[in-house]
Amino acid sequence: MSDKTLKVALLGAGSVGSQVVRLLSEQADDLAARVGARVELAGVAVRNLDSKRDVEIPEHLLTTDADALVAREDVDVVIELIGGIEPARTLILSALKNGASVVTANKALVAADGPALFAAAAEAGRDLYYEAAVAGAIPILRPLRESLAGDRVTRVLGIVNGTTNFILDQMDTHGADFADALAEAQELGYAEADPTADVEGHDAAAKAAILASLAFHTRVNAEDVHCEGITKVTAFDASAAAAMGSVVKLLAIAELSDEQVSVRVHPAMIPLKHPLASVRGAYNAVFVESEAAGQLMFYGPGAGGAPTASAVLGDLVTVLRNRLSGTTGVGESAYADRAVRPMSETVTRYHVAIDVEDRAGVLAAVAQAFADNGVSIKIVRQEGRGDDAQLVVVSHQATDGQLSATVERLRGMDNVRDVTSVMRVEGEAE
Template sequence: MEGDKRPDKLRVAVLGCGSVGSQVVRLLQEQAGDLAARVGVPVELAGVAVRRLDAPREVEVPADLLTTDAVGLVSRDDVDLVVEVIGGIEPARSLILTALENGASVVSANKALLAEDGPTLFEAAEKAGRDLYYEAAVAGAIPILRPLRESLAGDRVTRVLGIVNGTTNFILDKMDTSGAGFTEALEEAQELGYAEADPTADVEGFDAAAKAAILASLAFHSRVTASDVYREGISEVTAADVQSARDMGAVVKLLAICELREGEGGEEAVAVRVHPAMIPRSHPLASVREAYNAVFVESEAAGQLMFYGPGAGGSPTASAVLGDLVTVARNRLAGTRGAGESAYADRAVLPMGETRTRYHVAIDVDDRAGVLAAVATAFAEHGVSIQTVRQEGRDDDAQLVVVSHESTDAQLSATVAHLRDMEIVREVTSIMRVEGEHE
């Protein structure tokens, strides 16, 4: 890049003009003066690639800037920066690779692509000597990726615990505050625009799993893909689960959990999972309401940090995109590039069965002498220690609620399978992991 001549302006191509892309275009137009001052030269729109020229848009875009030829746009010699906000795997991957090959720096909000095939993109950026920034891919407007990549680069991050999907947080919050069931809370989320007509990506945890992979990769300097992340959604969470959490002073949240654990041979490994869990109401994440996101980071020197704010939406996400755009534009002018992929640690990813966690188990049992002892024995036979146990109801409504100490997930799963085979157990009605307290 040493031979690059300093330009008198930088031109930006935007791929996609939906809720995020339209707000990126708006901010580029409305804040042109401030952006020029912050970057050092004017930042101009070179074009906006869309699927349909006649589609209704939130922001008016000059007709001469709109094009359906995305490949042609990113291949232009006068495009210095490319913003990709179309999402999905293809054609986004091919367009980003083409942009980098043609000398443009790239800003993306594409969590699915980065979590599936980030290394290919990072290698292309490295080869081209250009930037690939993606703050907007996780938690909307909340600055979390750059702190992990830069601010905490001199520290050792040991755990990242986050609420990174606003749809599921809204649903679980409504279930907690109103006593609604999952279906009722989902319908309200859809009516208010927090959930899509097909909410599968959100409620089954796919969206959060992609974000967890990105967070773990940055935090632990290892390549983690979405397929490495253990995933459970919230569609099986019942009003009874939420009430049981309330009874023990906890709340149910869908958590993305990334942590360093001891793996095979005593070496450090990465554990990454997404699932609903009970956390104490005293935990900072318990107070994250409605569609907001928050990420809780634990590191050796800095201690505990929490990043909180709107995790989705056109304007908040566009804010993160523009922040990255200013950075890569400055780098372009200076003839430098920011930090690329950091995967030097190359830690293995632990299987879920080897991950250590705690369980909350509700068991419908026969109300007779010896039941508690038999249940305790079942836990002990699988090497699982019981932290608390309480009985609720009598006769046909008798129920034991057990919270375990930390054990491997495989031990806990085997315990639950054992309980289901016991004559005294009518049904294991609820199983949920417990987080937020370390032993």
């Protein structure tokens, strides 16, 4: 073991940061053995010195001057856990410029400005690791970046937001509506007081961009991701999925087709036989398909202080080993530089519920609207309700543009009262 002591600066002491402090202390001897040198916490930057924390942090380590902490010459690695774009971006760039490697859990920043961060790390000859940015404790980024480096990944399909999975699970198993399920998620601490980033899909979209970038060796940022949340999912959608032997999940989907990349986040029906259908509560799972390895699934807690801290410490050990040996790990791989396919050209299947007048010829007119836009119907079911009826149509594969045109056509028809639900169908072959 080296006589050198490696020093770590921590930015943020919230639920994850506090657990990082705890693990650094409790596992000090094991970490030293794994790294090859003692690891010492140099300082912890916080916004408020007097805030109550989950773990007691020695007073002499606390500081409100994050800029000074990341600029210290004796700091070997900076762990960034404050989140958001700024000041995290400036602090990370400063740390790299001053000679420290960086470990971060900041999905929003990596998805929005990854190329600039990777370029700064390469110029400084330092590491930038971010396993904890996607799916908490689940090791998914390292397998994509390293374990599958000799394979060709064709699809990544994942449940990467625990809050939305909990809400949809409640809607499926208890028949709850969205508002009640969200309220329960907030009461249990799964959802924030302002759940917008989760329920509107923004959190999952940032993670999807990171997954796609790694899987397909192409720069994909959050703006490239088609994003729909779960706020419009209804109890009817959940029951309709159950009637089809399916369940509704918010999916992050990255696909490679015709040498183009498509990346999207939206609710979808998946069959109960698919491995992702059994992911319940606030858990996460990522399903990877590749040419040689076939189908792989990674499952576990996708958030929480201790699980996420586990991923942070895993990166820290690797980065410190590299630091000790004078090397760096794998950097950005964007050599493929593939085009990102527009959502309108993305192909999938659809479940469409239509309220219509219950009279002769309506079904034929609806079927014609699908046919005129090139959307082939696989299943159609009609339920009468007095003067009204509901048609449920499940299509064969079609582009999103074709389906959108069909829905627009349907909504303009005199005998169609409303298109009440449009849900994509994933995870099942034709």
